[in-house]
Amino acid sequence: MKKIFCQIFGHHYSVSKKVTQHIKEYKCVHCGKEVTTDVSGNLSTLTPELQDINQTLEIIYQKRHAGEQQVA
Known part of the structure; x- marks a missing residue:
């Protein structure tokens, strides 16, 4: 019926998952x-x-932004 x-x-x-700021899963x-x-x-x-x-993108994105937060 739902289909x-x-x-x-x-x-x-x-949105079911936010991978990066621009890429999401729905x-x-x-x-x-x-x-x-x-x-x-x-x-x-x-x-x-x-x-x-x-x-993979999510891991890279998280590592990159974790480094930026420590510097700031």
């Missing part, structure tokens, strides 16, 4: 479909490969 809702009205995404509140922003800022289906890329 039919999304087919008719479209997905209603909410999940549809109705059907559970997961997407992420790509390099161009468009939404792409969250594949295992993109999950690995996002995890």
Whole structure:
């Protein structure tokens, strides 16, 4: 039933994870479909490969910003 809702009205995404300031992962509140922003800022289906890329980006982003906070 929830998938039919999304087919008719479209997905209603909410942020499920903030990877960096510009890259986020989203999940549809109705059907559970997961997407992420790509390099161009468009939404792409969250594949295992993109999950690995996002995890790596998140680690790099956190390390970079942790270093900036200590210097300031």
